[in-house]
Amino acid sequence: MAETILEVKDLQINFKTYAGVVHAVRGVNFDLKQGETLAIVGESGSGKSVTSNALMKLIPQPPGIYAGGQILFEGRDLIPLTEKEMTKLRGNDIAMIFQDPMTALNPTMKIGKQITEVILKHQKGTPKAAAKKRAIELLDEVGIPYPEKRFSQYPHEFSGGMRQRVVIAIALAAEPKLLIADEPTTALDVTIQAQIIELMKKIQKERNTSIIFITHDLGVVANIADRVAVMYAGQIVEYGDVNEIFYNPKHPYTWGLLGSMPDLENKTDELLRTIPGSPPDLIHPPKGDAFAARNEFAMQIDYEQEPPMFEVSPSHFAKTWLLHPDAPEVPLPEAVAKRIEGYLAKEEVQNV
Ligand SMILES: Nc1ncnc2c1ncn2[C@@H]1O[C@H](COP(=O)(O)OP(=O)(O)O)[C@@H](O)[C@H]1O
Numbered sequence: 118m119a120e121t122i123l124e125v126k127d128l129q130i131n132f133k134t135y136a137g138v139v140h141a142v143r144g145v146n147f148d149l150k151q152g153e154t155l156a157i158v159g160e161s162g163s164g165k166s167v168t169s170n171a172l173m174k175l176i177p178q179p180p181g182i183y184a185g186g187q188i189l190f191e192g193r194d195l196i197p198l199t200e201k202e203m204t205k206l207r208g209n210d211i212a213m214i215f216q217d218p219m220t221a222l223n224p225t226m227k228i229g230k231q232i233t234e235v236i237l238k239h240q241k242g243t244p245k246a247a248a249k250k251r252a253i254e255l256l257d258e259v260g261i262p263y264p265e266k267r268f269s270q271y272p273h274e275f276s277g278g279m280r281q282r283v284v285i286a287i288a289l290a291a292e293p294k295l296l297i298a299d300e301p302t303t304a305l306d307v308t309i310q311a312q313i314i315e316l317m318k319k320i321q322k323e324r325n326t327s328i329i330f331i332t333h334d335l336g337v338v339a340n341i342a343d344r345v346a347v348m349y350a351g352q353i354v355e356y357g358d359v360n361e362i363f364y365n366p367k368h369p370y371t372w373g374l375l376g377s378m379p380d381l382e383n384k385t386d387e388l389l390r391t392i393p394g395s396p397p398d399l400i401h402p403p404k405g406d407a408f409a410a411r412n413e414f415a416m417q418i419d420y421e422q423e424p425p426m427f428e429v430s431p432s433h434f435a436k437t438w439l440l441h442p443d444a445p446e447v448p449l450p451e452a453v454a455k456r457i458e459g460y461l462a463k464e465e466v467q468n469v
């Protein structure tokens with residue numbers, strides 16, 4: 118059994134604003150094993166970026182407040198650490214990749230220098246020539262053609278997809294144990310997106326890096342994740358092995374996300390349905406289940422009491438009253454049932 122590298126317990130992050138206190142992350146729990154990829158999925162505004170920034174202690178304070186919980190990285194809680202201690206961890210043990218690669222790149226510095234700086238900082242005493250050689254190897258490893266030539270170019274000379282590869286090379290230069298990628302492919306076109314995901318899978322296999330992959334697109338998750346956490350209104354509402362989330366989803370919000378995935382196989386499928394309604398106001402989070410107002414199967418209790426995490430299997434949990442033993446059985450929405458049938462049919466074909 119792989120070692121647990123990260124354990125997040127009851128994490129709560131607030132923001133103090135003029136309109137009131139925004140409860141952006143409301144009691145998030147998950148863990149991550151060495152070499153594992155966890156995908157965090159949810160609509161825009163569900164708290165994915167706040168959660169991942171919190172892991173790096175990148176929440177600006179003020180307006181942000183670490184209002185509760187623990188972030189145990191290799192058993193040590195990061196929340197009480199000083200900025201100096203965190204600086205040592207960042208980029209060293211934990212590295213992060215963002216949606217816009219330009220936020221991570223210095224536009225006025227050749228990319229070779231940006232990579233060697235990280236190598237020299239993290240492997241102190243490395244001779245300059247060896248650092249350069251390593252940087253070129255890294256550029257090659259992340260799939261950048263002509264790495265020797267590219268070494269001496271500036272970020273603006275790279276395309277968006279190539280820039281994201283450079284950012285990944287910089288992140289890898291420090292040989293982090295944990296890589297957090299916040300929508301790293303969202304700004305890229307579908308082909309490049311698939312290439313970056315393949316690259317991250319390769320990195321994980323070769324280096325046994327643990328990855329937290331954040332996305333609003335459930336479609337990319339099946340390809341990269343071992344486990345999936347579905348976030349809604351600052352909470353994890355369903356959590357489990359990737360196959361259980363895709364084949365046996367239990368939360369109506371997950372059904373909504375699955376149902377709104379574009380079907381690439383079947384072009385006649387309706388394009389991009391969205392889940393009707395909008396997420397709740399996080400200054401005044403609703404009593405009961407935060408998803409109730411958008412849940413066509415909501416019961417009285419959904420408006421009164423917050424559901425607990427029900428265990429579906431030892432590796433699958435969902436926070437919905439529909440899993441209560443007294444709840445009525447509700448049929449899986451047709452779009453989701455059809456989607457699952459589609460996966461099963463595809464598997465049968467592959468297994469013949
Ligand atoms: N600096 C901030 N001040 C106030 N509210 C914030 C701040 N940063 C994030 N939030 C709020 O926290 C919630 C979660 O945001 P975020 O984590 O960025 O969502 P996601 O990444 O899932 O799209 C949103 O309601 C957002 O408005």
Ligand SMILES: [Mg+2]
Pocket residue numbers: 165166167299300
């Ligand atoms: Mg985000």
